[in-house]
Amino acid sequence: MSNRKKEVLHAVNNQESTPTTPKKMIAICSAIGGTGRTTVTVNLASIFAKRGLDVSVMDADRQFGDISLAMDLDPVYTMKDFAMAGKGADVTNYCTIHKNGVQVLPAPERPEYAELISTELLEFMWSSLHEVSDVLLVETSSGLYDQSLQLMEQADHILLVTTGGMAALKNTRLMIETIEALDLKNKVSVIMNQSPAPSVIKPSEIANLLATDSIYELPYDIKRIPLSFDNGTPIVDSIPTCEFSKKIMTIADHLVSNNRLEKQSGNTVLQRLKGLRGKKHELISKASIKEPEGEHT
Numbered sequence: 001m002s003n004r005k006k007e008v009l010h011a012v013n014n015q016e017s018t019p020t021t022p023k024k025m026i027a028i029c030s031a032i033g034g035t036g037r038t039t040v041t042v043n044l045a046s047i048f049a050k051r052g053l054d055v056s057v058m059d060a061d062r063q064f065g066d067i068s069l070a071m072d073l074d075p076v077y078t079m080k081d082f083a084m085a086g087k088g089a090d091v092t093n094y095c096t097i098h099k100n101g102v103q104v105l106p107a108p109e110r111p112e113y114a115e116l117i118s119t120e121l122l123e124f125m126w127s128s129l130h131e132v133s134d135v136l137l138v139e140t141s142s143g144l145y146d147q148s149l150q151l152m153e154q155a156d157h158i159l160l161v162t163t164g165g166m167a168a169l170k171n172t173r174l175m176i177e178t179i180e181a182l183d184l185k186n187k188v189s190v191i192m193n194q195s196p197a198p199s200v201i202k203p204s205e206i207a208n209l210l211a212t213d214s215i216y217e218l219p220y221d222i223k224r225i226p227l228s229f230d231n232g233t234p235i236v237d238s239i240p241t242c243e244f245s246k247k248i249m250t251i252a253d254h255l256v257s258n259n260r261l262e263k264q265s266g267n268t269v270l271q272r273l274k275g276l277r278g279k280k281h282e283l284i285s286k287a288s289i290k291e292p293e294g295e296h297t
């Protein structure tokens with residue numbers, strides 16, 4: 001082959017291997033448990049895989065992670081085995097590949113192993129997976145902890161999943177206020193799942209209540225979603241035409257086409273959180289969720 005031909009071939013190959021989509025790390029979080037993080041995670045993962053992207057899912061709900069269950073996986077290894085092996089090991093060797101191509105790093109099989117997984121190790125694992133994936137989805141445990149804050153700081157998008165119940169909304173609002181105080185709110189989208197869930201709050205009041213206009217709704221589908229979860233098949237695979245599947249595909253479109261990435265510089269998120277303690281932001285009262293729009297700073 002002539003040198004010229006080799007050059008052209010090299011250029012074409014390089015062009016083909018250049019990803020058209022920037023690498024994305026998406027954190028799937030919630031203030032309280034049971035809102036639908038796992039459901040959202042496995043369905044988004046499947047959509048992205050169908051679109052030809054290299055997708056990884058990390059189950060960082062260290063005590064009660066359900067990703068393997070929701071994807072009908074029977075993993076040989078989990079992140080606990082990686083923790084035992086140490087950072088010299090290749091984290092992808094501890095993943096299980098689903099038939100749809102999604103690479104999953106499962107949570108430990110028992111809650112007592114969670115303490116083996118430090119925040120530092122979690123960060124190492126998601127950074128390693130981020131490097132080898134077009135899209136990395138990380139489901140966190142519910143609530144605000146060191147590891148979820150660290151992840152939120154490094155992620156390109158933060159999906160806050162809530163339902164319409166009063167407790168879920170109140171705690172989601174508190175979580176958004178904390179995220180805002182840490183200058184991370186520009187990355188947050190709320191997913192209002194199981195909508196319209198039985199609630200005293202009117203759907204029209206939700207954006208005001210949560211102090212954000214970046215909200216997606218996913219419909220309540222009591223017959224089909226729990227069944228798909230229990231069967232271990234994401235509903236976007238089994239019933240791609242149902243309302244839930246269509247709506248979550250729209251969310252997926254937004255996530256890959258709208259990069260609202262703005263990495264923070266300066267102090268780490270944990271330093272900033274410590275700086276908040278004892279300040280006005282810390283005093284988030286239940287009454288504050290009744291503030292009308294415009295008065296919230």
Ligand SMILES: Nc1ncnc2c1ncn2[C@@H]1O[C@H](COP(=O)(O)OP(=O)(O)O)[C@@H](O)[C@H]1O
Nearest residue numbers: 034035036037038039194219220221225226229
């Ligand atoms: N939109 C929905 N409609 C009906 N049931 C849902 C919906 N989203 C989630 N569920 C069900 O709610 C339960 C909790 O969902 P899950 O995704 O495990 O929440 P989390 O990961 O936040 O704890 C599961 O049984 C799931 O099937």
Ligand SMILES: [Mg+2]
Nearest residue numbers: 037038061066
């Ligand atoms: Mg879960």
